[in-house]
Amino acid sequence: MSEKKRINEIAKESGFTNAELVEKARKLGFDVKSHSSSLSDFEGKQLITAMGSDKNNHATEKKAPAKKMPTVKTEKKADEPLTFKGKAVVIDPAILARAKAKEGNENSQVGQSTSTVKEDSKKVQIKIVASVEEQEKAKAIAEKVAQTNKAVERVLAKAEAVSARVDKVAATLTEDEAKKVTAVSLSPEASHQPKEASKKFLSNRPKIAIKVVKRAEEQPKFSDRPLKDRLKKEAGQVKSAQSQGKSVRHGQTARPFQKKTDQNAPRVQKTEFAPAAVDARTTANRRKGNKNRDSNRSEAKDNNRFGGGPLRVNDNRNQVRNARNSNWNAGNRRHGKNNNSPVTERKFFELPETLEYTEGMTIADLAKRIHRESAEIVKKLFMMGIMATQNQSLDEDTIELLLIDYGIAPEKKVQEDKSDIERLFVEEGYLNEDNMVTRPPVVTIMGHVDHGKTTLLDHLRKNRVNITEGEAGGITQHIGAYQIDINDKKITFLDTPGHEAFTSMRARGASVTDITILVVAADDGVMPQTIEAINHSKAAGVPIVVAINKIDKPGANPQKVINELAEQNVLSTAWGGESEFVEISAKFDMNIDALLETVLLVAEMQELKADPTVRAIGTVIEARLDKGKGSIATVLVQQGTLRIQDPIVAGNTFGRVRSMVNDLGRRIKEVGPSGAVEITGLNDVPQAGDHFAVFEDEKSARAAGEERFKRAQLIQRQNTRRVSVENLFDTLKEGQLKKVNIIIKADVQGSAEALSASLQKIVVEGVAVDIVHSAVGAINESDVSLATASNAFIIGFNVRPTADARDAAEREDVDIRLHSIIYNVIDEVETAMKGMLDPIFKEEIIGEGLVRETFVVAKLGTIAGFLVTRGKISRDASVRVIRDSVVIHDGPIASLKHFKDDVKELGNAQEGGLMIEGYNDIMIDDTFEAYKMVEIKR
Numbered sequence: 030m031s032e033k034k035r036i037n038e039i040a041k042e043s044g045f046t047n048a049e050l051v052e053k054a055r056k057l058g059f060d061v062k063s064h065s066s067s068l069s070d071f072e073g074k075q076l077i078t079a080m081g082s083d084k085n086n087h088a089t090e091k092k093a094p095a096k097k098m099p100t101v102k103t104e105k106k107a108d109e110p111l112t113f114k115g116k117a118v119v120i121d122p123a124i125l126a127r128a129k130a131k132e133g134n135e136n137s138q139v140g141q142s143t144s145t146v147k148e149d150s151k152k153v154q155i156k157i158v159a160s161v162e163e164q165e166k167a168k169a170i171a172e173k174v175a176q177t178n179k180a181v182e183r184v185l186a187k188a189e190a191v192s193a194r195v196d197k198v199a200a201t202l203t204e205d206e207a208k209k210v211t212a213v214s215l216s217p218e219a220s221h222q223p224k225e226a227s228k229k230f231l232s233n234r235p236k237i238a239i240k241v242v243k244r245a246e247e248q249p250k251f252s253d254r255p256l257k258d259r260l261k262k263e264a265g266q267v268k269s270a271q272s273q274g275k276s277v278r279h280g281q282t283a284r285p286f287q288k289k290t291d292q293n294a295p296r297v298q299k300t301e302f303a304p305a306a307v308d309a310r311t312t313a314n315r316r317k318g319n320k321n322r323d324s325n326r327s328e329a330k331d332n333n334r335f336g337g338g339p340l341r342v343n344d345n346r347n348q349v350r351n352a353r354n355s356n357w358n359a360g361n362r363r364h365g366k367n368n369n370s371p372v373t374e375r376k377f378f379e380l381p382e383t384l385e386y387t388e389g390m391t392i393a394d395l396a397k398r399i400h401r402e403s404a405e406i407v408k409k410l411f412m413m414g415i416m417a418t419q420n421q422s423l424d425e426d427t428i429e430l431l432l433i434d435y436g437i438a439p440e441k442k443v444q445e446d447k448s449d450i451e452r453l454f455v456e457e458g459y460l461n462e463d464n465m466v467t468r469p470p471v472v473t474i475m476g477h478v479d480h481g482k483t484t485l486l487d488h489l490r491k492n493r494v495n496i497t498e499g500e501a502g503g504i505t506q507h508i509g510a511y512q513i514d515i516n517d518k519k520i521t522f523l524d525t526p527g528h529e530a531f532t533s534m535r536a537r538g539a540s541v542t543d544i545t546i547l548v549v550a551a552d553d554g555v556m557p558q559t560i561e562a563i564n565h566s567k568a569a570g571v572p573i574v575v576a577i578n579k580i581d582k583p584g585a586n587p588q589k590v591i592n593e594l595a596e597q598n599v600l601s602t603a604w605g606g607e608s609e610f611v612e613i614s615a616k617f618d619m620n621i622d623a624l625l626e627t628v629l630l631v632a633e634m635q636e637l638k639a640d641p642t643v644r645a646i647g648t649v650i651e652a653r654l655d656k657g658k659g660s661i662a663t664v665l666v667q668q669g670t671l672r673i674q675d676p677i678v679a680g681n682t683f684g685r686v687r688s689m690v691n692d693l694g695r696r697i698k699e700v701g702p703s704g705a706v707e708i709t710g711l712n713d714v715p716q717a718g719d720h721f722a723v724f725e726d727e728k729s730a731r732a733a734g735e736e737r738f739k740r741a742q743l744i745q746r747q748n749t750r751r752v753s754v755e756n757l758f759d760t761l762k763e764g765q766l767k768k769v770n771i772i773i774k775a776d777v778q779g780s781a782e783a784l785s786a787s788l789q790k791i792v793v794e795g796v797a798v799d800i801v802h803s804a805v806g807a808i809n810e811s812d813v814s815l816a817t818a819s820n821a822f823i824i825g826f827n828v829r830p831t832a833d834a835r836d837a838a839e840r841e842d843v844d845i846r847l848h849s850i851i852y853n854v855i856d857e858v859e860t861a862m863k864g865m866l867d868p869i870f871k872e873e874i875i876g877e878g879l880v881r882e883t884f885v886v887a888k889l890g891t892i893a894g895f896l897v898t899r900g901k902i903s904r905d906a907s908v909r910v911i912r913d914s915v916v917i918h919d920g921p922i923a924s925l926k927h928f929k930d931d932v933k934e935l936g937n938a939q940e941g942g943l944m945i946e947g948y949n950d951i952m953i954d955d956t957f958e959a960y961k962m963v964e965i966k967r
């Protein structure tokens with residue numbers, strides 16, 4: 030059985046190509062289609078034989094490479110990985126044969142190969158030498174490194190390793206690149222290099238050269254080319270932009286440039302493109318006014334990077350990032366707050382000529398208004414002796430001082446003080462004239478003790494209050510005030526007899542009384558409290574209706590009362606005076622109607638009007654705290670109408686009217702002018718005499734109430750200054766007083782009158798003395814109360830204040846002057862009014878001492894060793910030296926010592942040393958008394 034073989038198998042075995050064999054087979058007449066066609070054993074042999082005869086025809090040409098190649102391969106195997114044209118070769122005899130045949134065909138220069146190899150080897154050597162020469166620096170470095178043998182060996186070893194790596198890299202390179210790289214050592218020609226050449230190659234450290242060559246070639250491959258291109262392109266853009274006169278944004282041009290420059294292989298780019306970059310940057314800088322210092326700094330960094338060497342690519346990249354950041358930063362700063370550009374100077378503002386200020390402005394507010402720094406104002410205030418911080422509120426005086434200092438005319442802004450409810454009582458425009466209606470008079474009953482005030486009030490309440498049927502058993506409630514009807518007209522009575530309430534209310538600035546009924550008992554006549562009541566009424570400018578009471582009594586003498594009242598300047602209209610006189614009997618209801626009609630008449634004369642349409646304002650008559658209901662206040666409505674749920678401010682309290690009860694105990698929903706009601710709903714208890722006002726809403730009521738409370742506390746702390754002889758002149762100077770109010774209390778009427786007449790004669794420009802009250806008797810509480818209400822001071826002539834009055838005066842800070850010589854009184858008041866009152870000092874002896882020893886100290890003087898025999902001797906006292914009962918010296922103490930220590934004072938029975946200022950003649954057994962000058966209150 031003959032075996033069959035495929036042509037490709039024969040080709041493998043014979044070393045011929047499939048095509049050759051197929052072609053030959055066809056020529057021999059075998060039936061073959063391709064290299065996979067089969068031939069019998071015989072045919073195969075025939076084919077080989079035929080091929081063999083052909084081969085012989087070209088023997089030299091083909092065999093030479095065929096035989097040499099394996100040799101080369103063998104050599105290669107020993108030393109290096111098998112490569113062919115720089116590619117790894119698989120060791121397969123058939124492929125090798127085929128490849129060889131192919132190469133033979135391509136070159137057809139088998140005979141010349143040896144010489145070519147030789148030439149190439151020379152080239153390689155020349156090239157190596159050349160490259161070594163070119164890389165002198167590298168050599169130098171290598172030589173330095175190779176100063177020790179070990180180092181040289183290490184370098185050589187490294188070179189070998191690099192060589193191996195180069196081979197590896199070359200294997201992966203493209204054919205062209207491989208050609209370049211292996212031109213030195215890896216070309217097929219080079220592979221034919223003898224071993225000696227290889228050794229020589231190594232000894233000359235060709236690998237280092239190769240390394241350098243490789244680096245030089247790699248550089249452009251990885252970064253140089255594209256970067257160059259980009260740089261060229263962008264530099265071109267910059268140039269073209271410049272040439273077109275376009276503005277080149279720094280951030281757009283300089284930044285990309287930096288990036289390129291940094292990534293580039295150093296020298297080439299620097300020399301080639303730096304000028305363009307500088308141009309671009311210069312342009313940008315010029316446009317920005319050279320503000321961008323950072324960009325210059327980053328430029329310097331760039332320059333430094335140029336010297337960094339090609340191997341620091343990554344480092345450069347980082348720097349590029351930094352440079353980019355710095356550029357961005359620079360760009361941002363241009364727009365941002367941290368601009369490094371020169372600080373813009375504050376625009377100068379002229380000071381205003383006038384400035385409308387509000388009290389309580391802070392320094393910062395003021396600084397803003399006058400366009401000056403707060404610090405400047407703080408400094409200015411400091412120079413003026415005022416320590417303040419910029420957020421501190423300034424008072425009116427300080428603001429005005431400051432503005433005047435700046436040359437600005439201060440103008441206080443008139444602000445509506447919502448918390449100032451008092452203004453509503455005097456403000457024009459709060460009331461509407463068109464809505465005005467007649468209102469009932471508010472009457473207070475005053476008079477001396479037991480003259481029948483309470484009897485009259487009770488009688489009026491019980492018999493005149495219009496109690497309708499079914500109303501609380503006809504019993505009126507005591508709420509502090511009530512209203513009666515008489516001839517369809519109403520009269521409001523304040524239910525507090527005496528003048529305490531009257532004065533206390535007046536002292537609080539409230540003036541609710543329209544008419545005073547002065548009750549004088551016909552059987553008793555004018556008594557001290559009658560006079561006080563008269564004076565109170567006069568001081569308040571309230572008309573008096575005199576009720577001569579108890580005319581039913583057998584001993585009643587109305588005429589006497591009229592006469593006495595005339596002495597007090599209370600004259601009947603029948604006598605040409607201003608007061609109405611009515612003779613009554615409160616107890617027996619005589620002439621009460623006449624009294625009430627007289628009151629109404631007087632009221633009519635007064636033309637008492639009110640506007641019931643406005644929000645209510647009025648005065649607190651009484652107030653108390655009820656355990657169940659809380660704060661309860663009786664308020665007298667003076668204007669407007671008070672309604673349930675009204676937001677209200679009363680004194681320093683606030684709230685909403687929760688309930689209203691009238692004098693009949695009836696719950697009502699509203700009350701008009703001159704009506705008195707008891708209200709609940711206030712957050713605290715107001716005081717009698719406090720004003721109240723209804724607000725538009727609870728919020729503003731609360732705000733006003735709180736503000737008033739705050740201010741009241743402040744005033745309390747400031748301890749309100751009352752007029753006294755000491756501060757009289759200052760008070761007059763401040764323009765607060767046009768009248769000096771004086772209350773005179775004397776031992777006898779004659780003295781009081783004489784004093785009163787003398788004081789009224791004092792003439793001080795623009796000021797008049799007003800004797801508010803002049804009476805006989807001790808200074809009592811009522812005098813103090815009147816003095817408080819009238820801002821007066823009291824002169825006691827040969828009289829003393831009662832203990833209560835003294836306490837009250839101290840409490841209310843009322844000045845009481847006690848004298849026994851009229852001239853002294855007049856002199857004091859006149860001096861005070863002229864502001865010439867000198868303080869009075871009194872000598873106060875604090876202690877005595879006895880000199881027991883004297884020591885003379887050079888340069889110092891005589892020191893007296895002494896014993897304190899009475900009281901104490903203090904350092905700040907003066908001493909009077911007494912010898913044989915005669916005062917021989919009087920002067921201040923220079924030093925006081927206890928043993929060697931300086932002391933402030935020495936007590937009784939203590940010993941010490943003493944020096945007297947300017948006196949050294951002190952002797953043993955001299956005595957001395959120590960005294961101080963103490964200012965005494967007048």
Ligand SMILES: Nc1nc2c(ncn2[C@@H]2O[C@H](COP(=O)(O)OP(=O)(O)OP(=O)(O)O)[C@@H](O)[C@H]2O)c(=O)[nH]1
Nearest residue numbers: 477478479480481482483484578579614615616617
């Ligand atoms: N005969 C007579 N007695 C009267 C009259 N009015 C009052 N009285 C009596 O006088 C005394 C004192 O009367 P009051 O009403 O308490 O006098 P007051 O002024 O209120 O006295 P004080 O409350 O102490 O200030 C009482 O006993 C009354 O009865 C009157 O018109 N005729």
